Amino acid sequence: MVRVFLLLAKLLIRCISSGRDFALKLYRAQRSGDLRKLFHATVLGLAGSILLVASLMVAGANPVSAISQLLTGSVGSASAISGTIREMTPLLILGVSVFLALKAGLFNIGAEGQFLVGSCFAAATMLAVGGPLGVVLGVLVGAISGGLWALPAGYIKAFRNGHEVITTIMLNNIAVNLTKWLVSGPFKGEKAVSATTATLPINSQLTPLIKIGQFELPQAVVVGILLTVGVGYWLTKTTSGYELRAAGANPTAAEFAGVKTKQVTVKAMFLSGSIAGIAGALQIAQFEHRFYDGSSVGYGFDALGVALLAGGNPYGLFASSFLFGALNKGGTSLMGLGIDKGITTMVLAIVIIIFAAIKYRQRGGQND
C-alpha cells in the first residue's frame, strides 16, 4: 500500500516537473523572441474564439443564433440602441475615471467604491435639496465624496508605499458596507420597505436630451462625452496634464524633470475618484432616481476593461464603452434564448486578456 502510494507520488512529481520543463521551454522561446507579437495575438485570438464557440456548443446553444441575438438585442432597433447607450453611460464616465488614473500610472480598481459612495451621497443631496439645484449640488457632492473616497489610496501609494490596487479593493468593500448601512438607516426612504432611498421628485430627474420615438439620448451620456473630451484636452494640452502623464510613464524621469510625482499621485487619485463620483450622481439623476443597496452591478470593474481597451487614447473610450454597453445589453437579451449572460462576461474577459497580452506587457528582467 505504502509502496503504491510512493510510486504514485513519484509519478505525480515526474508529471509535474516535465510539465514545468515544457512550460519553461515555452518561456525561453518567448523570451528569445521566437514568438512574435502578431503570432501570439493570432494564437490568443483563435484560442479565445474557439473557447467561446465551444462553450456555446457544450451548453447546447447554437452559436450563430446566439451571435445574431446578441447583435439584435444590442444594436438591432432604436430601443435596443437606447438600452445600449444607457448601459454605456456609466461605463464611459467610469472609463474616463480609470483612464485618468491609468495615465498617472495607477490602477484605480476602486472606481466601483467611488461610484457607490458618490451616488449614495448624491442621492441624499438631491432628495434633501430637490429641484434642478438639487441635481447640480448632488453632482458636486458626488464628485467630492467620490474623490475623498479615493484619497486614502492615493496618499498610501504616494507616502506609505502601499499598492493602490490592494487599498482600493479594501475601500470598495468598505464602500459597499457603508452605503448599505446608510440606505438601511439614515438615508432610508420613509415608506421604503427594502434598503433604499426615496425616489427623486420629478423635477430632479434628468430627462432625455433627445427623444425620437423609441430612441433616447440621455443627458448623462452627453456629460460623459464632454468629460472625455475635457480630460483628453487637459492631459495633452496643459502643463499639469503633461506632468501627470510624465509621472505615469516614467516616474524617475518625471522626478528629474521637476515633477513632484507624489503630489501628482494624490491629485490623480482624487480626480479619478471625483469622476467616478460624478458617474454615480448622474446614474441616480438620469436613470435610477434612487439609491438602493446593490445599485452598481460591477460597473467599476467593467470600467477597468473599458479604459484598458481604449489603449491610451481618450477617444478610444467611446468605442470601448459602447462595446461593453452592447455586450451588457445584448447579454440580457440572450436570456430569451435560454443562454446565460455569463457568456458575455467571458467574451469581455477574453477580449481583455488578448488585448493586455499585446499591449500591457512588462519590460525588463533578464534571460536565463
Place this chain on the structure above:
Amino acid sequence: MIDLIKQCITMSIPLVLIALAGFFSERGGVINIGLEGKTLLACFFAVAFSSRFGPGMGLCLTIVATSLVSLLHWLLTQVYRMDHIISGMAINLLAAGATSFFKFKFAPDGLDDAHSPPKMLLYALGIIAPALLWWLSHKTRFGLQHRSAGSDPDKARLLGINPQGIRFMGLIGTGVLCALAGSLLIAETPQFTDGMTSGRGYIALAALILGGWRPVNAGLACLLFGAASALQIQYNGQYIPSEAWKSLPYLVTLLAIAGFLGRNRTPAGLGKP
C-alpha cells in the same frame, strides 16, 4: 459559546486555505488578485466533478482542474509578461462568466451527502496548512528559493535560481489550495450559486497582507476575520451595525498597508519579471 466557536471555524478555515493559496503565488512574486475567481471555479468544479465521480475522485479532479486554471495565470504573467493585476482581474471575470454560463449544464443541482466533498478532511487540512506552509517556506530548499524569487528575482537569478520555474510550482500550490477551499465551501453549502465566494478571495488577500505574507500570521488574521463575522452573525447587528463588523477586516488591512500597524512587509519583488 460552542456555536460561536463552530461558526468561527466555519467562517475562517476557507479563508485560511484561500489566503495560503495567495501566499504560494504572492510570496514567489506573482500578484494574485485572481483568488476570488479561482476559488469560484473550484466551487463549480467541486459540484460538477463530485456529482459524477463521487467525493474522492471529485476532489482530485477539482484539484487538477483548478491547478490548470492557476497555471493559466502563470502563463499569462510569466510567459506573456502580462500585467499581473490585469490578468488577475481577467481571471476573476472569466470565472464569474464561465461558472454562471455553465452551471445549468454541469452543476444544476445540489450534492447529496454521498457525493459531498470530505468535509472533515478539508477542515483538518485547513487547520494544519499554516504550519505546513511555514515549514515548507522556512525549512526547505523550495521555500527558500521561493522567497528569494519573491524578494529579488534578479539577484536570485544571479545565484542560479530560476524564478519562473519556482513560480510555476508556486502557482500549482495556489491551485491546489483554492481547490481545497472551493470544495470546503461546497461541502458546507452543497449547491453552486453565482458568486458564492462572495468576496472571500479579497478578504483572504487582506488577511495575507495583514499577516505580512507569512503563513502562520496570515492564518491568524483569517481566524480574526472569521471570528469577527461569527460574532456578527451571532449578535446580528445588536450592538454595532453588522455593516461595521463586515468592514472591519478591510479597515484593519488598510491601516496595515499604510504601515500604521508595524512595518510594511510587502515582498520587494512582487510583480517583477
Place this chain on the structure above:
Amino acid sequence: MNLAVEMTQISKRYGDVQALDQVSLAVEKGTIHALVGENGAGKTTLMKALYGALIPDSGLIRLNGDRVTLKSSREAIAQGIGMVSQHYGIIGELTNLENLILGAENGPVLTPAQNEQRAQELAQQMGFEFDWSAESSTLSPAGGQKLEILKLLWRNSQIMILDEPTAMLSPQDSDALYASLKQLAASGTTIIVVTHRLPEVFEHCKRVTVVRGGCLIADHEVAEVGATQLAEEIVGGSVIERPTPVSSASGVTSLAVSDLEVKGDKGQVAVKGISFDLKAGQLVGIAGVDGNGQRELFHSIIGYAKPIAGSITLNGDSWIGASIGERIIAGLRVIPEDRHHEGVIEDWTLFENSSLGLQRLAEFSNIGAGQAELAPRMAEKFSTKHGGLNQKMGSLSGGNQQRFVAGRALEIYPKLILAFQPARGLDLNSTTKVYREIRRRCDEGATAVIVSFDLDELLDFCDRILVMNHGELYEPKPEEARDRTAIGRLMVGAA
C-alpha cells in the same frame, strides 16, 4: 611558482570595440593579486571571462595547470571560482544564514542547525561576527561585503574575484577586510582584487597587473614598483600637448557648495563633507573613477538626493529645500547619467520629450506650440537622426537619444549645466560639438559641471578640473592643474 590562474592572450570584441586585446594574467596560488586600471580599461571584462560570465573570442585559461573552458558561471563555480561583483547580491528580506546558503543548499530539506554550525565555523575562521537569524537588510555595507565573502567560502571557492571590495567601506572596515583576506590567502585561497586604489595595492597585495584600453600594460611584484610609476601606468603618459581651453570666467561665484555630505543608496556616506566654489563662465570637470561619490554629488545638486549636511547655493540663493522644479526655473539644466530612466520617456514622441524638464518655463506656457517650435531646434542642435519628430523616443539609438537630451539641456538659457558623461555613446565629432556648445553657454555666463570617467575628455574641454576619490574632493596644485599624471595620482589616491 605555483600558478592558480593562468589566462593567456585573452581577446574579446564587442562590435567596434576591442574590449580585451591579448591580455594575459598569471596569479600565484595563495596570494592576493591586484588588477588595476581606469574605468573601461577591461578589468571587469577580463574577470567576467574568468568567471564564465562571458566567453572570450580567443585565448586560453588554465586553473592549477589544467586547461579549462568556462562556458557559464555555473561551470566556473564548479571549478572553485567565486566572484563578488559590485552589484551587491544580498537579498535584504532573507536572514543572513539564508542568504549564505541560497542557491547552494545541501538538499531539498534545509538543516538549519547544521548549516548554522558550519556558517559559524566559517565566520570564526575569518574573524567575522554574524547574527545568523537577523534579516540581511540590517547589515552595514561592510557586513554585506563580509557576508558575500562567506558566501564564496560556503561554495568552497578556491579562487575569489573581488570587484572593488572596499568601494563602500570606511578605512577601518577596509583594513579589517584585508586582514581576513590575508588570512584566507595564507590558508591557500587565491584572491584577485579589482581596484583602483593604489594604497590598498601597496599595503595588501603581492603582485599587481595593470590594464589600460583593453591591453596589458605591466605586471609587477608590488615590492618592486613605486606609486608614481604605477599611477602613470594606469592613466598612461600623454604625449599630446593640449592647449588649455580658454575660459571667460568672471570673478563672480555662481555655484557654491560647502561641507556637503550625502548618503549613497546602500546607506554609506558617499560624499564626505566637500566644499568648492565655481565662478560664472567656468566649465569644470570632475574626474574620478566610477563610484567615488560623483553620482551622489550630482544628485544632490539636482535636488534628487537630500544631503545630510552642508549647503548648496547658486548666485547666493540657498538650494537646500528648493525643489527640482524651482532649481530648473533658476536655470538648472541636466544631462543625466542614465537617459533611459532619468532623461527621456521612451513611449513618448520627440515632440513630447522636448518639453520634459522644461515644462514650467515660459517657452512652454502653451505646451503644444512650445514643442512645435523648440523640438526641431533641439533635434537640430547636435544633428539627432530621427524619422520625424512624431517618432517614439524609444525607437532612436542610444547615441541619438543622447544628442537630443544634450540639445534639450542647452537650448533655453541655462545658468547651471550639470552633465554626467555627456559624451556617452557619441562619436568624437559630436562630443566636440556638445562641449563647444557648453563652452558657448559658459561664455554667456553659465557655469557647467561635467562628471566624466574619461580624463582626456575633461582635459581637452574643461578649464578647471577637480578630482573625487572615496567621497573626498581634491584640486590639483595650480602648477599641476593640467598635468595628466598628477591628476591620475589623485584619482587613485597615490598623491
